[in-house]
Amino acid sequence: MLPRSTRSSCLRLVLLTLAAKTWVLPTQAQFTWTSVAPLPMPTANHALCAGQVNGVWNVYSFGGITTGLTNDQIHRDAFKYDVSLDQWSTLPGVPDALGKIAASASVVGTTAYVIGGYHVFDGAPFELSSNKVHRLDLLTDTWLPDGAPVPVPIDDQVQAVWRDSLIYVITGWSNNTNVPNVQVYDPALDTWSAGTPVPNNNQYKAFGANGTIISDTIYYFGGASTASNFPAQDRLRIGHIDPLQPMNITWLPAGTGGLGARYRPACVVVNDAPVWIGGSATSYNYDAVAYNGSGVVQPATEMLRWDGALMVSAGFTVPHVMDLRGAGALDNNSFIVAGGIGTSQTVLDSVWLVTADVVSIEEASVQDLLVAPNPTTGRCVIRFPSAVRKARFDLRDALGREVMSGSVNDIELRLDLTDKMAGVYVLHIPLENGTAWRATLIRE
Numbered sequence: 001m002l003p004r005s006t007r008s009s010c011l012r013l014v015l016l017t018l019a020a021k022t023w024v025l026p027t028q029a030q031f032t033w034t035s036v037a038p039l040p041m042p043t044a045n046h047a048l049c050a051g052q053v054n055g056v057w058n059v060y061s062f063g064g065i066t067t068g069l070t071n072d073q074i075h076r077d078a079f080k081y082d083v084s085l086d087q088w089s090t091l092p093g094v095p096d097a098l099g100k101i102a103a104s105a106s107v108v109g110t111t112a113y114v115i116g117g118y119h120v121f122d123g124a125p126f127e128l129s130s131n132k133v134h135r136l137d138l139l140t141d142t143w144l145p146d147g148a149p150v151p152v153p154i155d156d157q158v159q160a161v162w163r164d165s166l167i168y169v170i171t172g173w174s175n176n177t178n179v180p181n182v183q184v185y186d187p188a189l190d191t192w193s194a195g196t197p198v199p200n201n202n203q204y205k206a207f208g209a210n211g212t213i214i215s216d217t218i219y220y221f222g223g224a225s226t227a228s229n230f231p232a233q234d235r236l237r238i239g240h241i242d243p244l245q246p247m248n249i250t251w252l253p254a255g256t257g258g259l260g261a262r263y264r265p266a267c268v269v270v271n272d273a274p275v276w277i278g279g280s281a282t283s284y285n286y287d288a289v290a291y292n293g294s295g296v297v298q299p300a301t302e303m304l305r306w307d308g309a310l311m312v313s314a315g316f317t318v319p320h321v322m323d324l325r326g327a328g329a330l331d332n333n334s335f336i337v338a339g340g341i342g343t344s345q346t347v348l349d350s351v352w353l354v355t356a357d358v359v360s361i362e363e364a365s366v367q368d369l370l371v372a373p374n375p376t377t378g379r380c381v382i383r384f385p386s387a388v389r390k391a392r393f394d395l396r397d398a399l400g401r402e403v404m405s406g407s408v409n410d411i412e413l414r415l416d417l418t419d420k421m422a423g424v425y426v427l428h429i430p431l432e433n434g435t436a437w438r439a440t441l442i443r444e
Helices: none
Strands: 031-036 047-053 056-065 074-082 087-091 104-108 111-115 118-120 127-129 133-137 142-144 158-162 166-170 182-186 191-195 207-214 217-224 235-242 245-251 266-270 273-277 302-306 311-316 334-338 351-356 370-372 379-383 391-397 402-408 412-416 423-430 436-443
Touching: 047 111, 047 334, 056 104, 056 111, 056 133, 056 334, 104 158, 104 166, 111 166, 158 217, 166 217, 182 245, 191 245, 207 266, 207 273, 217 266, 217 273, 217 302, 412 423
Parallel strands: 047 104, 158 207
Antiparallel strands: 031 351, 047 056, 056 074, 074 087, 104 111, 111 133, 118 127, 133 142, 158 166, 166 182, 182 191, 207 217, 217 235, 235 245, 266 273, 273 302, 302 311, 334 351, 370 379, 379 412, 391 402, 391 423, 423 436
């Protein structure tokens, strides 16, 4: 295969409950974006992570691409942001021979691990995935000798830390193809092991996706597949890690998010739920030009959150930004978004402290939304607390896949699930005031 730069182109979940409930979802104003000190240079596609040293939070930026978005603007520069001082400082450059993009960075203990990425050349091989593991000592801000090389060179991977001990490197691009590998690095032993790979198809394999690990569960979303023109994906993949044998991962069926694809978003955890920030609905080369030939790609505007049953809006980014390879996750549900590409191919130096306001999903009383019968063998009626005017509804299965949609213009909704498989379904009705009604239905 040619490198990317040359191409033109029903589980019954724990949710189960016999009574339907109404949920008031957070509004779009749930996050506060505060501008802080800018990056020393505009930078996108850089590995970003955060770590705490002697009680002080720092955010680290490694490599990336700067203004111009040409291969000679790819660099090795590294920077540190002291959150308490609101101040950036320059670190020794990433210890590689050339600059690179699409690496990922994770912190375990007091060491940052910068893994993978790729170099871009004027001629063949055009692109080369990296097998490097660069290790920065956060106590001294000095580079340690590189760790054991990645068995399968990788870039644009999903990368997340499990129990502050193992770093999972999931799928991604390797030189000339998208790979299903799950490569697990043990920083304490400086060794690599093979985890259960993702299913070897385009529903799971992705480059430019992002995700996280919450407890023993992997979540990753979006990215692009190797189909024609590398289409961006609207897919959530979930894998359960066996805590007794952490190389064993049970991958669930991939579900559709339903709110649009994302390529190169960042991912953070807010209130124990994954949230995806930024990214784009169209995949693109490192110069922000779409693989499908449609021209310069613009960032998506809406953040997304997986609530355990379906993807919901988490508000809007300020500014609109894509080409993120991570965010600096701090404590108290706050994080740093730094750099990236804004509108019209603009490489950003802006940095934002993003803080979750009181993010609560308020459960109303069971009587507020009456579903009968529930469980049902087919037909049921959903009674609303007040009449609804010109709203839309969608019904999704337990994996988030839409199975029915339509309009609501009454005080009740009648559904026929006769032709639907047994399992759990979630009804979602967004309202004009920014809230929504949601009910869990069980089809027997």
